[in-house]
Amino acid sequence: MLERLHREGREPGGAVCVIRDDVAEETMVGDRGDGTPWTSDTLVMTYSCGKPMAALAVLSAVAEGALGLDQPVAEAWPAYAANGKGATTVRHLLSHQAGLPLYPEAAAALEYDDREALVELLAGAAPVHEPGTRVAEHALTYGHLCDELLRRTAGEPVDERFARIAAANGWDLHLSVPADQLHRVADVVPVDPTWPQHYLQDPRWGPALGRPPGLLDPVVLNSERWRRTSFAAISLHASARGLARLYADLVPADGPVAELLGPDLHAELLRPQRTGVDGVIGREVTWTLAFQRDDLPGGRSEIGMGGAGGCSGWVSVGSDGTPGYAAAYVTRGLGDHDRGDQVWRALEP
Template sequence: MHVDPARVLDDLVASGRESGAAVAVVRGGVLEVDHAAGTRDGVEPMTSDTLVMTFSVAKPFAALAFLDAVAEGHLALDQAVASVWPEFAVAGKQGTTMRQLLSHQAGLPTFPEAATGVEYDDRETLVGMLAAAAPAHAPGAGVAEHALTYGHLLDEVLRRATGEPLADRFARIAAAGGWDLHLRVEDRDLDRVASMVDPDGSWRSGYLRDDRWGPALGRPPGLLDPAVLSSARLRRTPFPAVALHASAVALARFYDDVVRPDGAVAGRLGHDLWQAYVSPAVTGHDALLDRPVTWTLGFQLSEDDGIVELGMGGAGGSSAWADPAAGYGAAYVTRQLGGHDRGERVWEAVVARR
């Protein structure tokens, strides 16, 4: 007997394990599941158009904006980063390529320790630190998710090559696709963003105590603090590695499209670049995630019980994915900061509908 994903979500809210969340499934352009439960701020109900800060669910969208510039001829995948960003050519990073940035092989998974004294919206200082930093491994010699650094690296290259910030380019792409996805929230949308909540404080402290995740997510400070995450200041700040504000429906529509050779994403990028976006780029033991990972130029590609999925999860518990064989895209977004146990229950219910 299959369990309805909507019922699973309702049960999570009723049990107190979930404060506010939404699930959506889109198959072949048809919205099959669209359900929200709980509240977006402790009072107002969560709805289908509530935006949620989804952490690393952002990364494929930062990559898409970058690849869009590649498609237009401003950049090439195997071009050296230093060719447009000369200050980057220090400490063994001279040969780092755009492809290595996109696939988490550049050896810059964390901001330097000095970033603990930098404000999260001081983009110029943070970018300067990355330019001067020594990589954790020789570019291309290892893989480690660029947890907070990914977006700043891609953004600075785009600014140098095109004169346009990554968040601005992505806003144009999202508008063209009709996707309610935001790497920077405009004032008109601020009142529909969910506040983030860490009910017992264990989520934030657990990351900061961890030897791997503390440096990766704690520099610069503030991005694990629910008050910061719920502020208009953060919502207005482009931090493209993590600060995607999205609805579940918009994510599901995007993922339903992105794996289709005749979809809007493939049409925008062109066949070869689209293939590079959704196909394996590197497989190895990810030093930050501490497990084997296959990265494309933006996504994780995984296989579980013979089911191949393309997707990305975020530290707070949100996730979005596509199942190309079954022909659907799906997403679960949550405002309650925690692990992926709730999302796994929703995922199981969605997969059972294949």
């Protein structure tokens, strides 16, 4: 399927990795944007595929006892209690129930790497709905919420904590790209002539993805400044193999994620937290503490996360809870999810 997309001119560079029974199979096409062929270790920005990585960093601190899943965020971050957010819990935050799916309008005047100013805006913001009552994907805000919570409870930025976890488990995933790895990163390029207007002109997505400005602009996204910035809601740079490996490690009760979190928190990670029409996505979504979960006929499920631009990762889970295959699709072509959907369908048994 990936080769066909490349032949049709719809895939300038990307990769699919599928892991079954711990055996990885990869397909790579195109180049990194400078004529260098796409290879197994090529990294590319994957937008919201990174949100679960930020969540895993926070949950690792929960496992260590630095904070509680049902602890109010304001206990660690007192300013966060402003404007009706005092009862918001860590659980609400991780499962997109906190009611802060977008930055206040003042963020339109801020630089994307002004972390302190963005965090201050979140602390003072009013939620768009009562926390814990609805879902709305925290499109750009998720990573900064996780980051500030971790800094205040575990004394560590979210990208640094996740980098330690990823290195320990062999996941080629980076919420900020180390300087010595920048040479591996592919340049992103629009493949949809309506990019980014189809997001920015949408009444839901425009405010959620448009401020702070520039985060749909390939000139910004291809800069070293951006790649070195931790903006954990969307800044994950991943190889297909690295993303698929994380999903292969996600479900097993004796796997690395279960070892990191412990059995009870691992089970909670995968359990549905709330289902409803997502106020940003605009369709019914079931959120776990970090992932979207789709329940399929026959009792099977898929647990995963996609990102604006088209990248995605997921793992299939049988009716008895055992994992099937894990897969990831990464692309430097910025477009919709049609290409990824075709890849998904091609992988279905």
